[in-house]
Amino acid sequence: MKNFFSDRWGNGRFSPGIRLKLLCFLLPLAFVLVFTVSWTGSKITGAALRKDLLQRGAAISKMVALSAGYLMLADDQLGLDRLAAETRASSPDIAYVAIRDAANKVVAHNRIGERGKPFEPSARITPLAEFSDTHADEVIREDRTLVEFNTPIEFAGKLVGTATLALTTESLVGANRSVHRSILTAASIILGLVFLGALLASSLITTRVKRLHEGVLSLGAGKPFRPIPVTSSDELGDLTRKFNRMAEELLSQKDDLEAKARQLEEAYLGMVRVIAASLDARDAYTLGHSTRVAKLSCELGRRLGLAGEALVDLERAAIFHDLGKIQTPDDVLLKKEPLSDTEEVRMRNHPSDGTDILQAAPFLRRYIPVVRAHHEWYNGEGYPDGKKGHEIPFHAQIIALADAFDAMTTDRPYRQALTTEEALEEILRYRGTQFSPELADAFAKMVRELPPMDEATYRSMAL
Ligand SMILES: [Fe+2]
Structure with a gap:
């Protein structure tokens, strides 16, 4: 990292070298690129996680509705209570499971105390998606934002009740945070690699330009000239080869003139x-x-x-x-x-x-x-x-x-x-x-x- 910014102050004016110019160009470009990719990736991942949550909730809600239909027909109260309790226990992000009859009265709930009460509608309901007969809405209950799924319970084409299931959004937020963290880490690593890459690329160029510059100065000062090693076949390599040839011709003419x-x-x-x-x-x-x-x-x-x-x-x-x-x-x-x-x-x-x-x-x-x-x-x-x-x-x-x-x-x-x-x-x-x-x-x-x-x-x- 010695002479990292090998730029000079000449005649009181700062003169940036090739290395600094390359870094000034490449780093903002890399930053914008990484930021755009990260932002887009984050949005896509967030949408995928949300879609997954909605599909999972709708599937569970449908399953509860289907089972509840048979249990209600058989008037199996114990089965309904078990269905509500076991569904709730099956996943930590299920906030509650309620089965209500056609008159909107709770017939089963994972909290037994709710049984027999009317099902209170939420103060604020924001529709999110529909999966055939299942509606997914964002609701606020018990001061929490939840995603509520309602699936009608039908039997022989007749509506007998509704299965309601609510998922918490903490897991979604947590998953989003985790994805953001991963994207941020990856972006930092990419930016670091771009910085090192830019540094390496600029060093490869500046080292060869510097060697040429030293060769010109040494030739101008009349010091013993040693051909500059040609390490590549690109334009700089070609320039170095031509410079070596020119220097040898000049020195040979100088020797002749001196003789x-x-x-x-x-x-x-x-x-x-x-x-x-x-x-x-x-x-x-x-x-x-x-x-x-x-x-x-x-x-x-x-x-x-x-x-x-x-x-x-x-x-x-x-x-x-x-x-x-x-x-x-x-x-x-x-x-x-x-x-x-x-x-x-x-x-x-x-x-x-x-x-x-x-x-x-x-x-x-x-x-x-x-x-x-x-x-x-x-x-x-x-x-x-x-x-x-x-x-x-x-x-x-x-x-x-x-x-x-x-x-x-x-x-x-x-x-x-x-x-x-x-x-x-x-x-x-x-x-x-x-x-x-x-x-x-x-x-x-x-x-x-x-x-x-x-x-x-x-x-x-x-x-
Ligand atoms: Fe004399």
């Missing part, structure tokens, strides 16, 4: 990797720079607890970090002498240029904040936005360390490469100014734990 999107993304990424590698190759001094920065960044990221997608994002951002240099002219990028102020400004544009390039492909935009911030300083003196501390994306802070270390440990036109230890000292000198102190310490610790930073070491480092 194509992944292929497209990989193609774009591959292209950007090629561009980054070509960029490194523009300058013999920076050949392989992006890959080395990516490897160092990922190694530090792993040691700092990054994993899964976060590590993949870090690797890609490290590969793309200098992508903007594609717009830096060769005479600036490859210049062996110190840069002029204008050239310095042009050079410093590469994080912004990188932003513009990544902006073109929607799925590359996620790398923009990191690529843009890889020259920001921890103390806010970096470029292009002057961000500081935790404003600088975590990945950008890692890449900044790897970028600086690789730049210092490779030969440049204007200076020779520093040794690993010299580069680390330089990095530690700038902890708290250019670099995050904690990250600079972690980076130095990592490099000191790694084998000498030669090509073989870089090759052995996984991305």
Whole structure:
């Protein structure tokens, strides 16, 4: 019975469910049906009981009249008294038996004291039925409603008296009550069964509709879809089968689309990797720079607890970090002498240029904040936005360390490469100014734990 009335309040309005609607329709219908059948049954049974009472009374009255005729002819007073008394005693619902002569004087009565008295007519007589010569009337005697039967006593075609017999109506009322009680019990049981049946029928429907509803919601929410069991071959079963087929087709198309999107993304990424590698190759001094920065960044990221997608994002951002240099002219990028102020400004544009390039492909935009911030300083003196501390994306802070270390440990036109230890000292000198102190310490610790930073070491480092 949980969620019996599984209806909802939506937008402040009550919305009855199928179950409640079915019950509201079936229960009044069943009630009217049961009431009509009970009422009709009660009427028919009442009429049958009444007819039975009248026929029985008429038959007894006739029998008394027939016997009384012979006894009166034989002037057998004792026989008449016995006839009245024994007939009265034969059934508890016989109120009295009286035999009177043609002058309306009582000649025999089940109460001996009535003998010899005139038979008093009833104050109110309502005719009920006639059975050949026997009349049945409703009378009131001794403050009771009785059914009185009068049968003439004839002998050789001559009226010699009348046999009168009265039945009480208590047995009729009692029988009627008993019938009513039985009908009421049966009606209550039928109504109860109808209620349970309606509940069961509505549950059978609502359970299947609910399963379909949940399936639609689950499909819409992108949750793993399991086909809904088809338990019938009716319209709902057909609908469920079609829904399952549609969901499978949708999911298959979704998988295809996702696979194509992944292929497209990989193609774009591959292209950007090629561009980054070509960029490194523009300058013999920076050949392989992006890959080395990516490897160092990922190694530090792993040691700092990054994993899964976060590590993949870090690797890609490290590969793309200098992508903007594609717009830096060769005479600036490859210049062996110190840069002029204008050239310095042009050079410093590469994080912004990188932003513009990544902006073109929607799925590359996620790398923009990191690529843009890889020259920001921890103390806010970096470029292009002057961000500081935790404003600088975590990945950008890692890449900044790897970028600086690789730049210092490779030969440049204007200076020779520093040794690993010299580069680390330089990095530690700038902890708290250019670099995050904690990250600079972690980076130095990592490099000191790694084998000498030669090509073989870089090759052995996984991305
Ligand atoms: Fe850079």
